[in-house]
Amino acid sequence: MGQLQATGRGAPSVATVASTFVARGLPWVLCAAVLGSYLEVNGTAMSDLGRYAGYLAAAVALPGVLILRALVPSRRPWVEDVVLGTAVGMAAQLALLVLVVALGVSQLSWLRWWPALVVLPVLLVPRLRRRCLSTGSAAARAAQAPGWWHWGVAGACLVAGAGAVRAFLESPLPPGEGVYYVDLPWHLALVHAATRSVPLEVPQVAGTTVEYHWFADGDMAAASVVSGVPEAVVLLRLWPTAVVVTGLLLVAVLARALSGTWAAGVVAAWIFAVLRGVQVLPAHFAQGPIVLASPSHGYVAVMTAGAMVVIVWALRGQRIGWGGWLLLVALLAGAGGSKPAALPTLLCGAALTSAMSLLVHRRWDRVKAPAMVLLACAALLPLTAIFLSGSDSETSVRLFDFIRWHPTLRDVLSAGSGSSLLPAGVADLGVRSLQILGLGLLAVAFPHVGLHFGAAGFALRSVRADPVAWFVAGTIAASFAAFLIVSHPAFSQVYFVRLALVHGAAVLAWILVGAARRAPAPQARRVGLVAAGALVGAALAWLTARLAPTLDLAERSSVVAWRSAFLWSMMVFVGGLGLIAGALLLAGRRQRQLQRSAAAVLAGALVLGAPAYAVRDGALDAAGDALRGTRVDAVEKPRVSNEIPLPAGGGAAMHWLDLNTPRDAVVATNRHCSRGTVAKGCVSNLYLVSGLGGRQAVLESWAYVSVSGGPSGPSPYPERLAANDALFTDPTPEGFERMKQEHGLGWLVADATATPVSPRITEFATPRFSAGTITVYEVR
Incomplete structure (x- = not known):
């Protein structure tokens, strides 16, 4: 679709150009137009929108793509180069800002010309020009993203971007009056501080040094300097939307790198945009991949997803050369400087992959790539911990501390003192405490049952032989383990899970595509099996919600009542899925096709259907407001928690x-x-x-x-x-x-x-x- 057909003179026909634009360009034009209109109608100046859009294209994506192609010659579809190149451009721009501020350059406006440092050598050096501007191999050109991929992913970008816009509209732009979520003015202070000194000086206390993962704030500072858009407009309007969309696109690219199919990218994009896990239990702990109120989490999502793409290339045996490893170190450094949760979990994944590669293959050449990733993470981790993690000074090890933050289960915690390893209410490890812990673990684990379902893939020899499977399993397992054993006074351990769910969206799409591939051909039948599974999952989630018991105020403090409610919900939902699982078990070894069909249906139910039911309460409202051009003061405003x-x-x-x-x-x-x-x-x-x-x-x-x-x-x-x-x-x-x-x-x-x-x-x-x-x- 969209292949250019030359006319007799060698130029593409008008009809071909038009059809290509409709297939691949129009969805992005419409997405940008709707989001821009939504921002403009809610008070963002059109001049700021134009300058910021030009900045993203000319000062982030363009130099980033050229750096990417210079370091890792392109054998990829152009859309992947643009997406990953944007992350590379963000990392390069931040590094240059740090250098310029550290050297004490008084005129930061010179930073606006930094893309010339990349573009001019590419244009003037023939070898670089051939390397960076080549259209790639014939195979790469033939493997461009199909039109339906552009429409599907652009739609997910519209939904996720509109949600990001709406989440910040409650915060007034200066000189407006109103209330702010407490962290936003603080991050704005760090954005300003990043233009004054490196290391950063604490903006609220002169003469002291910032000990915090501030790279997201540095990126916003560079965005303001280069684009000329005021810092407050960047933080409160434009940057969150751009980062969420970039993160979603990187997840879509990661899903294709994992699975080798474009369809996985569309699935991953929509999982990232709207799904929050299987929410059928009466008390669940379902999380989404992005915390919009935390700029540092948005930035780490971009850096981590970009690093994961390069890691997948390396683990799958692609030759990335020294340039690829340099690129990976830069992205890992960006991730470590934006959230302390990033490097430890990636390190665990690389350690598990190294060990399993050595155990399974017993060849050094199969261990080299994961060992290099392990070495990079191990080298960067102490540096970021020393210079950028002062906010972790009150972090400690305490098992299952998340229970005291659970909005419903904490009602059953009995009074009493805690211990150094367990929170108050469960420290005695009596029968009641063990029941509470069991309910809490179930509330955390069950919403992500789709990821657990993917663990069954390790029964296949092909999965066990894939180092990427071990890597993603190690990172996700380490993230959930850290969530269960780490305690933070502001519940920041939840970012371990949130970060896992960023690339977890790509992993879920990989699981779904893998199950569908193993189902009997033809392709239409595979799609039908997944669709049937999605309908079954949604129906079971609806039925569970309708039949679930409602706990009154007195019962909410009763462990017995909660246990009964959990068991009833599990019986309805798992019992329904058990019918499918029973069919899989009863099929026997001689009926592999039936087994594989049942697996595809089960994957559709757990990855798409049951999670999709939970978004019925308004996940698409922001996109509807954006399409209608609704002003935020014409609808109920987003609720501001912890307001200032x-x-x-x-x-x-x-x-x-x-x-x-x-x-x-x-x-x-x-x-x-x-x-x-x-x-x-x-x-x-x-x-x-x-x-x-x-x-x-x-x-x-x-x-x-x-x-x-x-x-x-x-x-x-x-x-x-x-x-x-x-x-x-x-x-x-x-x-x-x-x-x-x-x-x-x-x-x-x-x-x-x-x-x-x-x-x-x-x-x-x-x-x-x-x-x-x-x-x-x-x-x-």
Whole structure:
């Protein structure tokens, strides 16, 4: 479909060009147009949309594709080069930003010309030009993605992208007023910090170093510098959508690398976009692959999926050369610098693959590739742990800590003290505790039963001989094991599972395609078996939901009631699937075709049908709003959890501060709490000056500082806090001079509702802007 047919003069006919565009170009034009319109109608300037789109094409995808082709000569369809090249471009751009800022280059706008460092050598050096601009082999050209792949994946991109847009529309763009999810202004502060110094200086505490996986914030900083789009617009509108779509496309490419078929890419894309596991139990712990409120997770999804593609190439015996290994190290470094969960799980997968390759094949040449991956992960892990993982200082080993975070099962936890290894309520390991643990493990494991079904494939010799199968099994098993044994005060261990589900979407598609391939031909029959399985799975999920018992308020604290509800749901759902499994078992060795048909039906039920039933409650609503061009204020707004309200005039004042002060200005503020004052006790997690204002603060808040005792604890900088607040309550020449000498103080942001503001402050600083309860002063 879409093959160009030459006219007599060697040029493609108009009809051929038109049909090719309809098959391969139109779906992406429509997807971009709908998402762009949805952003524009909800307040994103069309100029920002245009600049950001141009930036993605010319400053990320283009140089990334050229770097990819220079390092690993192309034998691939062009769509795979573009998708993987985008991830490569993101990694290269971040590395250059770090270099430029670390060298102290004052004019960051020079970074806008970084693509020329890649494009010019390609154009001027004949060998590079042939390597990077070649159309590839005839086989590669013939293996281009079919038109239905473009339409299917573009549709999934529209759904996932619209969901990302809608999730952030509650957060107002400056100078708007409103509320923000607590982490977003903090990430915005890190975006600004990444343009000032490397290593990053904690934006809320001058003179201290950031110990956090900040690469996602660095990528947004580079995006703002290169595109010219304001940092807040990048974080709150454009970057989340771009990263989610890029991650989805990489998962689709990974699915094809795993399975060798384009159909797996479409399946993986839709699993990534809308499915959240088999949610038939009365209390489940189903997770999605992307946490939209966590920019670092979006970035690690892109870097990890890109690294997984290269790893699959290497493990399958493709010659990637030294350039491929260099590319893999860059992507692994990007992953390790964006989430601490990435490298340990990939390392476990590489270790298992190395061991099994040696055990099965007993040949060094079959162990070389997984050993190289293992070495790369092992070398990068301590570096990222030392320099980028300060946020993990309160992480500990505690078995099954997730139970106390479960929204329903935690109701059955009895009072009592915990132990160093077990949480309160189950530490005694009595009968009741063991039942709670069993329910909790079932709630975690059962939604992902499709992945467990894939483990049955290891009964086949061909699967056992495939190092990629061992690698993905090792990474996914390590992710779930870490989730069960790691404890974090903010439940960050859940990111291990979330990250596994990113490439887990591609693995599920691989499982489905593998089961269908083994079913009897012809192709239409295989598709029919999978479709029948999907209908059976959806019907069983619907039946389970209709027949499941409803627990009243009193029963929600009863282990017996929960156990009965679990058993009833399992009996209905598993019993129905057991009919199919029974047919598979009774078929006998002489009826392999029936066995394989039953396996295809079962795969369709577990991978597509049962999970699809759970998305009936509105997963497609955002795409519908995007297609209709609905304004967010015309519908029920997304609910903001853990919200931070702005003080009156805060949005306008911080917008003025961002536009009218030097990028390296240092600001003192008397507002340290999201609500209330320090004297009365507060939660110190307000990022007004450092986030929305985009400037370095002497001392703003201390919730996410490594030495902090928590957001509600006392300040770990009591002397600095006293000297800082004295500038507002009891200003003196000595106080201002000290702040100038120690921190380079140049501006003040005073909130009349935080602490008393002395009228004598005008002796040392000139009022420059005022809005609501906020006044901005310039220190004389």
